[in-house]
Amino acid sequence: MIIPANPGAGYRALKTEIDAAVARALNSGWYILGQEVRSFEAEFAAWLGTSRSVGCGNGTDAIVLALRGLGIGPGCAVATVSHTAVATVAAIEMAGAVPVLIDIDPVHYTMCPADLAAVLAAPPAGLPPIRAVLPVHLYGQAADLDAIGALCDQYGLALVEDCAQAHGATLHGQKVGTFGNAATFSFYPTKNLGALGDGGAVAMRDAGVADKVAALRQYGWRTHYISDDVGMNSRLDELQAAILRVKLVHLDAANARRQAIAAAYDAVLTAGALSPPVRRADAGHVYHLYVTRSLNRDAHQAALRAAGVGSGIHYPQPVHLQPAYRGRVALGPARCRETEIAAGQVLSLPLYPELTDAEVAEVCGALRGLG
Numbered sequence: 433m434i435i436p437a438n439p440g441a442g443y444r445a446l447k448t449e450i451d452a453a454v455a456r457a458l459n460s461g462w463y464i465l466g467q468e469v470r471s472f473e474a475e476f477a478a479w480l481g482t483s484r485s486v487g488c489g490n491g492t493d494a495i496v497l498a499l500r501g502l503g504i505g506p507g508c509a510v511a512t513v514s515h516t517a518v519a520t521v522a523a524i525e526m527a528g529a530v531p532v533l534i535d536i537d538p539v540h541y542t543m544c545p546a547d548l549a550a551v552l553a554a555p556p557a558g559l560p561p562i563r564a565v566l567p568v569h570l571y572g573q574a575a576d577l578d579a580i581g582a583l584c585d586q587y588g589l590a591l592v593e594d595c596a597q598a599h600g601a602t603l604h605g606q607k608v609g610t611f612g613n614a615a616t617f618s619f620y621p622t623k624n625l626g627a628l629g630d631g632g633a634v635a636m637r638d639a640g641v642a643d644k645v646a647a648l649r650q651y652g653w654r655t656h657y658i659s660d661d662v663g664m665n666s667r668l669d670e671l672q673a674a675i676l677r678v679k680l681v682h683l684d685a686a687n688a689r690r691q692a693i694a695a696a697y698d699a700v701l702t703a704g705a706l707s708p709p710v711r712r713a714d715a716g717h718v719y720h721l722y723v724t725r726s727l728n729r730d731a732h733q734a735a736l737r738a739a740g741v742g743s744g745i746h747y748p749q750p751v752h753l754q755p756a757y758r759g760r761v762a763l764g765p766a767r768c769r770e771t772e773i774a775a776g777q778v779l780s781l782p783l784y785p786e787l788t789d790a791e792v793a794e795v796c797g798a799l800r801g802l803g
C-alpha cells in the first residue's frame with residue numbers, strides 16, 4: 433500500500449545528517465532555548481525573507497502567540513475559515529478571541545474575499561469587533577492575499593497568515609508568511625518542513641512584536657524569573673531545532689520534488705474521474721497535499737485502496753459542524769455552503785518528496801484505472 437504521507441521516509445533520506453545534528457544537540461548539555469533554537473530562528477527568518485522568527489511548541493501555539501503578540505484576545509473577533517485543520521479555530525479561542533468562520537472560494541479552497549467583505553460590512557449581532565483576519569494557505573497554496581490584504585487595510589485589521597501547510601509557497605514571487613503582520617508555521621512531522629516531533633514558529637518583521645512573542649512563549653519573561661506579561665510555556669526544544677536546521681537546507685528541493693510529483697498526477701487527471709487541484713494565477717504551490725475533487729469520492733477512495741493506493745480526506749467535517757463547535761460559532765453570510773460541499777468531495781492523493789518514480793507511476797496507473 434502506498435501511504436499518503438511518510439515522515440519516516442523523510443528521516444531515512446537524511447539520516448546521517450540528522451543523526452549528527454541530534455548527537456550535537458545531545459552532547460551540548462543544553463536542551464531548551466539554546467544555540468540550536470537561536471540558529472534555527474535566524475536561518476528560518478532568512479530563508480523566509482523576513483526579519484525575525486520565534487520558535488515555539490507547535491503550530492497551534494504559534495497562532496495563539498501571534499494573536500496575543502499583536503494584542504488580539506478577549507473582546508476581539510478573528511475571521512478565519514471553517515475549511516482548515518481544527519487547530520486554526522481552536523487557537524483563536526485559546527487566545528481568548530471569538531472566531532468568525534468565512535466560506536471558501538470553491539476553486540482554490542481558501543478564504544472567500546467576498547464573504548469576508550460581507551461580514552466586515554455587516555458583522556453578526558452580538559459579536560465583538562473583528563480585529564484580525566487569519567487566512568489559511570491551504571494545501572500548500574496561497575490564499576487570495578491581494579483581496580484579503582486590501583480589506584485588512586480598509587478596515588484597519590491585523591493580518592495573520594496561517595502558513596502551517598505552505599512553507600515556501602509564493603504569491604507574485606513573494607513567499608507567504610511575509611505579507612501579514614505575523615505568520616505562523618507548524619513543524620508537525622508531515623508538514624513541508626517537518627520536525628521529528630512537535631514544533632512551530634511565528635514570523636514577523638516588527639521587532640517589538642517578535643520580542644513580545646518571545647516573552648509570551650516562556651512565562652512572559654523578558655528577564656529570567658520576571659514575568660512582564662502573563663505568558664505560557666511553548667518552547668521549541670534544541671533537538672527539534674537541530675533537526676529542523678538540517679531539514680531547512682533541503683526544503684526547497686523537497687518542495688520541487690512535490691511539484692514534480694504533482695505535475696505527474698496533473699497529467700493523468702486532465703480528463704478523468706477526479707478533478708486536479710487548480711493553481712492560483714501567479715502563485716507557487718508547494719503541494720503540502722495534492723487534493724482532487726470527486727462527485728463520487730467514497731467509491732473512488734475505495735477503488736484506489738483496492739489498487740494499493742492510500743488517500744486522505746482533508747477535511748471530512750468542517751469545523752463549524754464538529755461537535756465542539758456546532759451551533760455556537762459565528763459564520764459569515766455565505767453560511768459556509770461551499771465549505772460543506774467541498775468536505776464531501778475532496779480526496780488527497782499520496783504526496784511526499786521521498787515517493788519513488790516507480791511509486792508515482794503506480795499511483796498514476798491506479799488513477800487511470802478510475803476511468
Ligand SMILES: *Cc1c(COP(=O)(O)O)cnc(C)c1O
Nearest residue numbers: 490491492517519520596618620
Ligand atoms: C497542522 C496545522 C496547524 C496546527 O499545527 P500543530 O503543529 O499540529 O499544532 C494549524 N493550522 C493548519 C492549517 C495546519 O495544517
